[in-house]
Amino acid sequence: xxxxxxxxxxxxxxLTMFLMLGHMxxxxxxxxxxxxxxxxxxxxxxxxxxxxxxKKGDAASKNDVQELKQCWSKPELDEGQQSKGYVxxxxxxxxxxxxxxxxxxxxxxxxxxxxxxxxxxxxxxLGDKWNFGDIYDVEKFIGSLDGVVKVVKELxxxxxxxxxxxxxxxxxxxxxxxxxHVEKIYKKSGSIRLATFFPSVNMKKSTxxxxxxxxxxxxxxGTLKLQPExxxxxxxxxxxxxxxxxxxxxxxxxxDLRIEMLGENGCQEASGSKGCYTAQxxxxxxxxxxxxxxxxxxxxxxxxDNSLEDLKDLFPKTYTKESIMPADKKAKxxxxxxxxxxxxxxxxxxxxxxxxxxxxxxxxxxNVAGKRIALGKNQILVPATIxxxxxxxxxxxxxxxxxxxxxxxxxxx
Numbered sequence: 001x002x003x004x005x006x007x008x009x010x011x012x013x014x015l016t017m018f019l020m021l022g023h024m025x026x027x028x029x030x031x032x033x034x035x036x037x038x039x040x041x042x043x044x045x046x047x048x049x050x051x052x053x054x055k056k057g058d059a060a061s062k063n064d065v066q067e068l069k070q071c072w073s074k075p076e077l078d079e080g081q082q083s084k085g086y087v088x089x090x091x092x093x094x095x096x097x098x099x100x101x102x103x104x105x106x107x108x109x110x111x112x113x114x115x116x117x118x119x120x121x122x123x124x125x126l127g128d129k130w131n132f133g134d135i136y137d138v139e140k141f142i143g144s145l146d147g148v149v150k151v152v153k154e155l156x157x158x159x160x161x162x163x164x165x166x167x168x169x170x171x172x173x174x175x176x177x178x179x180x181h182v183e184k185i186y187k188k189s190g191s192i193r194l195a196t197f198f199p200s201v202n203m204k205k206s207t208x209x210x211x212x213x214x215x216x217x218x219x220x221x222g223t224l225k226l227q228p229e230x231x232x233x234x235x236x237x238x239x240x241x242x243x244x245x246x247x248x249x250x251x252x253x254x255x256d257l258r259i260e261m262l263g264e265n266g267c268q269e270a271s272g273s274k275g276c277y278t279a280q281x282x283x284x285x286x287x288x289x290x291x292x293x294x295x296x297x298x299x300x301x302x303x304x305d306n307s308l309e310d311l312k313d314l315f316p317k318t319y320t321k322e323s324i325m326p327a328d329k330k331a332k333x334x335x336x337x338x339x340x341x342x343x344x345x346x347x348x349x350x351x352x353x354x355x356x357x358x359x360x361x362x363x364x365x366x367n368v369a370g371k372r373i374a375l376g377k378n379q380i381l382v383p384a385t386i387x388x389x390x391x392x393x394x395x396x397x398x399x400x401x402x403x404x405x406x407x408x409x410x411x412x413x
Contacts, residue, residue, distance in 0.1 A: 068412035072214035094343035217411035254353035
């Protein structure tokens with residue numbers, strides 16, 4: 001009996017089709033996350049999605065804002081201890097530094113019985129200067145400290161700023177330090193100009209507490225209120241981000257990722273951890289812990305940069321300020337001379353986002369965490385290099401939250 005070649009060919013083709021189908025099923029349902037990023041081409045690899053963190057039931061994304069109450073009571077000012085001198089200072093480096101600088105100035109002025117002068121705001125460049133009222137509410141600042149320390153808007157004209165002694169104090173200055181290093185200079189000079197230096201980023205909760213904690217708590221969390229125009233811009237940006245997040249329950253992720261800072265620090269890995277993470281690192285991290293392409297991401301990077309394309313390829317809804325700020329506000333808040341406004345916007349958007357991811361370690365991360373704890377927003381995910389194909393998001397919740405070891409927990413309970 002002869003063999004029909006056409007039947008043989010048909011059998012081979014049928015077998016080939018079954019093999020191809022089997023491979024497709026395996027690829028679509030069992031393959032792990034693929035770590036492919038664009039090289040010469042911009043082709044995006046299909047990634048098998050883990051259960052979305054936006055779905056009900058994941059501990060890292062539940063909208064379970066835990067309202068906390070302040071643990072401090074407003075201290076009273078002993079009028080009998082009031083001296084005739086003044087403490088002046090400037091807010092520098094951005095809002096993450098402002099809260100700490102204010103806390104130290106209030107603690108020093110109260111200990112010395114001095115009058116605190118409302119600070120100005122200085123930028124990095126020589127001549128970059130703003131009035132306190134350009135960004136913050138002056139009356140709120142003065143009113144919140146009423147009965148705690150005496151505050152005036154300006155240094156009296158009879159006192160020359162040039163004759164005031166400059167004094168540096170460490171962040172979270174202690175009364176012992178003031179007594180040993182500041183008080184003598186104050187008494188000799190009559191007034192001092194204060195500058196806070198940051199020997200290390202240490203926002204961990206103290207193992208001991210005292211009535212004195214109420215002063216820095218009030219200064220850090222109860223004195224600053226943004227000017228209405230800036231608040232309105234931030235609110236409009238947050239609403240825009242929530243609108244863009246319709247497919248993820250209106251939740252958005254804020255990532256502190258600034259190209260300039262990455263360049264300064266260098267994101268080299270040591271002992272399994274890094275001090276900062278690139279856009280590609282963040283893209284992989286978010287994908288591996290379960291976020292899908294519908295996740296909406298806000299970046300603190302001032303302007304779009306080509307190095308961010310790796311992140312946008314996996315998460316198309318990735319935005320910087322320039323793409324979501326109201327058009328009529330860009331001239332004021334996004335020009336070359338408004339860097340301080342941009343820092344303030346970033347700080348408050350990150351503080352109010354549904355999830356915060358710090359790609360850079362430092363004081364911004366620490367003080368945003370403190371602000372979020374005060375607001376009851378516990379969803380802070382710290383990036384890491386994940387060797388496995390997937391990992392639970394709960395594994396990367398900030399130790400500030402897990403261990404409740406942030407300074408803010410001394411102020412809120």
